[in-house]
Amino acid sequence: MPFKNIFLYLLSFLAFHSYAQTKKxxxxxxxxxxxxxxxxxxxxxxxxxINPGKxxxxxxxxxxxxxxxxxxxxxxxxxxxxxYKSATVDRKNGTTISLLFKNxxxxxxxxxxxxxxxxxxxxxxxxxxxxxxxxxxxxHNQESIDINVAGPASQTSVVYINDDxxxxxxxxxxxxxxxxxxxxxxxxxxxxxxxxxVALDAANSNGMYIGWEWSIGRVGIAKEKNAAxxxxxxxxxxDFKTNILTGETFSVPPGFIGTxxxxxxxxxxxxxxxxFNYSMPAMIRNDKSFPKTEWNAFAALGKEQGGWDPVxxxxxxLIDDIAPLGFEEVVIDVGWWSGYGDPGHIIVDSVDxxxxxxxxxxxAKDRGMRFGLYDNENENLxxxxxxxxxxxxxxxxxxxxxxxxxxxxxxxxxxATGSYGKNQRAGFKADVSYWAIKGFYEVIDSxxxxxxxxxxxxxxxxxxxxxxxALKRASKVQNQDIYYPVDARRSFYDASHAFHxxxxxxxxxxxxxxxxxGSVYEYRSGSMGASYWHPDAPNGGNGGPVWTVKHKADIKxxxxxxxxxxxxxxxxxxxxxxxxxxxxxxWDGVQYYNPATQRGVVYIFKPKDIGxxxxxxxxxxxxxxxxxxxFEDGSxxxxxxxxxxxxxxxxxxxxxxxxxxxxxxxxxxKPK
Numbered sequence: 001m002p003f004k005n006i007f008l009y010l011l012s013f014l015a016f017h018s019y020a021q022t023k024k025x026x027x028x029x030x031x032x033x034x035x036x037x038x039x040x041x042x043x044x045x046x047x048x049x050i051n052p053g054k055x056x057x058x059x060x061x062x063x064x065x066x067x068x069x070x071x072x073x074x075x076x077x078x079x080x081x082x083x084y085k086s087a088t089v090d091r092k093n094g095t096t097i098s099l100l101f102k103n104x105x106x107x108x109x110x111x112x113x114x115x116x117x118x119x120x121x122x123x124x125x126x127x128x129x130x131x132x133x134x135x136x137x138x139x140h141n142q143e144s145i146d147i148n149v150a151g152p153a154s155q156t157s158v159v160y161i162n163d164d165x166x167x168x169x170x171x172x173x174x175x176x177x178x179x180x181x182x183x184x185x186x187x188x189x190x191x192x193x194x195x196x197x198v199a200l201d202a203a204n205s206n207g208m209y210i211g212w213e214w215s216i217g218r219v220g221i222a223k224e225k226n227a228a229x230x231x232x233x234x235x236x237x238x239d240f241k242t243n244i245l246t247g248e249t250f251s252v253p254p255g256f257i258g259t260x261x262x263x264x265x266x267x268x269x270x271x272x273x274x275x276f277n278y279s280m281p282a283m284i285r286n287d288k289s290f291p292k293t294e295w296n297a298f299a300a301l302g303k304e305q306g307g308w309d310p311v312x313x314x315x316x317x318l319i320d321d322i323a324p325l326g327f328e329e330v331v332i333d334v335g336w337w338s339g340y341g342d343p344g345h346i347i348v349d350s351v352d353x354x355x356x357x358x359x360x361x362x363x364a365k366d367r368g369m370r371f372g373l374y375d376n377e378n379e380n381l382x383x384x385x386x387x388x389x390x391x392x393x394x395x396x397x398x399x400x401x402x403x404x405x406x407x408x409x410x411x412x413x414x415x416a417t418g419s420y421g422k423n424q425r426a427g428f429k430a431d432v433s434y435w436a437i438k439g440f441y442e443v444i445d446s447x448x449x450x451x452x453x454x455x456x457x458x459x460x461x462x463x464x465x466x467x468x469x470a471l472k473r474a475s476k477v478q479n480q481d482i483y484y485p486v487d488a489r490r491s492f493y494d495a496s497h498a499f500h501x502x503x504x505x506x507x508x509x510x511x512x513x514x515x516x517x518g519s520v521y522e523y524r525s526g527s528m529g530a531s532y533w534h535p536d537a538p539n540g541g542n543g544g545p546v547w548t549v550k551h552k553a554d555i556k557x558x559x560x561x562x563x564x565x566x567x568x569x570x571x572x573x574x575x576x577x578x579x580x581x582x583x584x585x586x587w588d589g590v591q592y593y594n595p596a597t598q599r600g601v602v603y604i605f606k607p608k609d610i611g612x613x614x615x616x617x618x619x620x621x622x623x624x625x626x627x628x629x630x631f632e633d634g635s636x637x638x639x640x641x642x643x644x645x646x647x648x649x650x651x652x653x654x655x656x657x658x659x660x661x662x663x664x665x666x667x668x669x670k671p672k
Contacts, residue, residue, distance in 0.1 A: 025087065025097045027116035027123050028052070031270050032258045034123050036097070036114060039064065042084050044099060044112060046147055051259035054206040058259065060228065063148040068129065071106050072138040078105060094118050106133035121274025122211065122258030128251055131244040138243050143235035144255035145210050150228040151202045154179055158221055158230070159199040159264060161498055164491040165192040165463040166481040172494035172581055181225040188217045190414045190464040197498040198232060204263035210234055213468040214253035215416065216433040242431035253469070264497060265619065269574040272500045279472045280503060281448070283455060291476060291502045291530035291567065292370065293559050295322050298333035299509055300537035308335040312353040314541050315360050321538040323367035325552060326559035330364050331372035331407050331457065340377055346396060361402035372457055373403040376411050381439030382418030382426045390443045398451050405455040405475065415460045416440040437469070444473045466495060471503050476530040479506040483534055485525035486607060489582040492528050496590070497577070501529035502570050509534025519551060520558050521605070521661045527562050528590060528603055529570060561632060565665065569594060569601055576619040587614045593621060598668035609658040617650035625668055632663035640669045
């Protein structure tokens, strides 16, 4: 054999031997399997990303997961050289694998932690970088997720979702076939942009997805023209850098990776179970009376219609009206104060609220309602003093003013603000957002730890902070900031692909003709997830119609149906987008079905008089079971239909007129 060939053979043998000796670790949930390992160069790589029920590997070749490439000490820059040192495996709650890497100069430790929890859903990735150098070290961008994946040729689409903050996006859920070059950076912020979630879907048969547990940053998608591989990144951004103090550990925002079998609804149903089990406040998960039916008193309490100056004289009559209807929460929105005093002390407007806010809170509580207060004082959360002041502000609402929960918004500026420089944790313009968000999370987490029963209601420009980091901490997020029923349903349609519906408060409540003529239609539009209403008071105090006895009875029944029949499904059932996105013309709605109880419901909305009949095809049923179909409003006769027929041929529903709605309940038929 020629020397050249012998040499090439030896190189191939050594490469293969090195590959064969690669360390590997396996993590698996019910529907996601990941194989991690070290490649021949000692780099952490993703070798397999598989849905066990499908068997397709989304990693065609090992995907190297890059670590911080540059670290600075003062004006000196150093290229890093990370070396694997050890691994630990913890099986106390699922499987957690922690991989330790070290960099010699500057002396840094990096832990890449992977967690597969029990049940369905994704595998979570966290990164921690510790400074052991004895000096301040500046690190440059470290992605939370940075992987190369590839789906079946000519069949894979990328899916991403607008957050609909303020005004629902014209499209909402975007889907592009990846048959040519594609590149997009999804900005994640407090203004209208994107949910930190991306899925690759293979012809509605299987797929993979990533998510990011942070509120400000970006998610990147890139595919070259003739390449099969798609690069997915999630992190603080290419220009990010920050200082790690001596002995300090820097936490990279967490992310997660998952796979699914089926279509986007199957993806969402798996992810939602994970979010319910592991990524929402324990109180709303454990207490089956959540999500509550909530009334936001903004429209009812202002001195004038749409006013930002609520008054006590309208509060007590409002509670007398809505408590008997079954509402369980009320929140006083913007403007109940006259100013801010010492840090942590908000001054109640004693002219407009002569009896005081604590008395108002107690009045609502005595009538069975939880009481919330809005606050928008803007502190600098990149400083210890700012975090302390925000903690005192929120604590004062609960302890000093008798509130049960804190409602945030951005009327005085972003929820999480900060700056860099002297007395600030941020050292650069590029890391202000990171430290501001971290500061806000620290404040909210501290309040949860110190005040039992506390909850945070999240509104920032109506859905600006709609992400996995915020919703890990919030009881709900206001889904949009325009209040017509179709906008509520659009924002819910979009966000419910990526989040648990019990945390999505799609607010409705224009206080003119809608309330007079379509109140049940309106209420249902805002009760497909967390029930959230925003109209004028039933007494018409701000120009709305005075409710009739029948009007009150209709709403009382709708609220009772939500609490008794809909809330259990919203909490525990699978969710299916069986209609097209709402457009104010065509029929729309969603379906819930819980295979464990064999019960479900279809929300049906008919906004225009475009024909009385519509055939609805259901999803997720047992094809062999006979189902009893009933209609809440009696618009159609009850019937029994086999699951296979409901899914293939569908059921024809008749609704007459416009601005009409119906709830079609599904339940396993009982033998006669």
